[in-house]
Amino acid sequence: MSALMWGQGKGKGVAGPALFSLPLSFDHFVLPRMLRRPVRILARLGEGEFQPPRFSAAIMSAVLIASSGAYGAYLGGHADGIVQSITARTGFAVDQVKVVGNRQTSEIDILDRLELDGWTSLIGFDAEAARERIATLPWIEVAAVRKVYPHTLEVRVEERQAFALWQQGSDLSVIEKDGAVIAPFSGGKQVLLPLLIGAGAPAKAPEFLAKIEKYPDLATRIRGYVRVGDRRWDLKLDNGITVKLPEDGEDQALAELVGMDHDKGLLSRDIAAVDMRLSDRLVVQLTPEAATQREAALNEKPKMLKRKPETKI
Incomplete structure (x- = not known):
């Protein structure tokens, strides 16, 4: 303790402690405990009493160079690369x-x-x-x-879960149920998704397709759902027939369509379209070939009547 009590017990003219030949004279001053040993070593080193280990200079030089290099790499943004390597x-x-x-x-x-x-x-x-x-x-x-x-x-x-294909002009995209576009159509199993056509179709499709699912036989024949004027739907069937549904009363129209097909095979006939937009009637449009045949048959009927021999009494 006496070595760390600078200026205590010393008379005038007595030299105080020195560090590297520099006098330190702080009367009645005691170093904190954590600094006593380092200061003692430095004092001994300055007086030549402390001998550093062998190669300490080389070790200190290597540490200095390494730390300088690491600091330079950090400043240059190369530290991560060095660690990676x-x-x-x-x-x-x-x-x-x-x-x-x-x-x-x-x-x-x-x-x-x-x-x-x-x-x-x-x-x-x-x-x-x-x-x-x-x-x-x-x-x-x-x-x-x-x-x-x-x-x-x-x-x-x-x-993300694919819900349908959406065609707008020449663009064909895969969409989610909420209408968000996932990615362009790329083929494969995506061809099995329902095809929606026209502006506004994605927003109305989930509710409408839920109605179609009630009629599995009809659903398997539909190849496209066309949104017309963002007001109503057209159904494109696998045999080319177009079913024009009304703006209101979709449920009733679908039920009638399935009933007529079941009873009379409506959707298997040689027709081009079934127009159900009018509430009081159903209009069937023939294909050009069927229309030609029907016209020929109607023209032939009067001739057949004229050729029929008169019955004599």
């Missing part, structure tokens, strides 16, 4: 990727969003940034990226 070559390079939950999205597109270069370290890999990039893919609704040490990435995705 070192850890990738010590057994943490990503060499396996597991993708789960994708059906419409290709694994190639997902791998492209991960931005792996063959020497990407799992330690320095930014999983959150990769998740955000994957979430920008058209079909992806939810994405999660997880690191599985030492060298595996696991990607789990949930995709």
Whole structure:
């Protein structure tokens, strides 16, 4: 304690403690406990009493160079690259990727969003940034990226649910039930989706298609749902017949249509259209061939009557 009590018990003219030959004379001053040992070592070093370990200068120089290099890399924005390079070559390079939950999205597109270069370290890999990039893919609704040490990435995705195809002019898109466009039509199993045509069709389609589902036999024959003037629907059937439904009373019109087809085979005849827009009547339009045949038959009927021999009494 006497060595740390500077100026105590000393008479006038007695030299006080010195650090590197610099006099320190603070009367009645005691250093804090945490500083006593470092100051004592520095004082001994200044008086030549302390001998540093061998190679301490070389070690200190190496530490200084390394710290300077690390600080320079940090300032230059290269710290992440250095960490990636070192850890990738010590057994943490990503060499396996597991993708789960994708059906419409290709694994190639997902791998492209991960931005792996063959020497990407799992330690320095930014999983959150990769998740955000994957979430920008058209079909992806939810994405999660997880690191599985030492060298595996696991990607789990949930995709948006396709409801129908929507045609506007020459554009054909896959849409969700709320009408949001998912992606352009790309073929495959998407051809099995209901085809909606015309402006306003996506907004009205969920309710209308629920009505059609009550008549499975009719539903399987419909190839297109055309929204006309955003007021009513036309049904395009697989044999080319167009059914023009009324603006109001869709449920009753559908029930009558199915009933007439069941009883009289209406939708299997050689006709072009069934017009149900008028509440008090049903109009059937013949195909050009059927109209020609019907006209010929009507023209032939008077001739047949004239040729019929008169009956003598």
